[in-house]
Amino acid sequence: MYCSVCRENKKEGIKFLNAHICKDCLNAITKTRVEDAEYEYYMYTIKNILKECQTNY
Numbered sequence: 001m002y003c004s005v006c007r008e009n010k011k012e013g014i015k016f017l018n019a020h021i022c023k024d025c026l027n028a029i030t031k032t033r034v035e036d037a038e039y040e041y042y043m044y045t046i047k048n049i050l051k052e053c054q055t056n057y
Ligand SMILES: [Zn+2]
Pocket: 003, 004, 005, 006, 007, 008, 010, 021, 022, 023, 024, 025, 026
């Protein structure tokens, strides 16, 4: 499956709305704190997934 966050093909992951997030990214997201540099990137990516989801309805 194709991970929407790191944009790589990974074996394991979860379905998040109409996208996939791999185990590594999921781990990273849960560990990321608001003050981390990655936080904004993850939030941006998740927002994009939500946006894509909305346009499909
Ligand atoms: Zn990933």
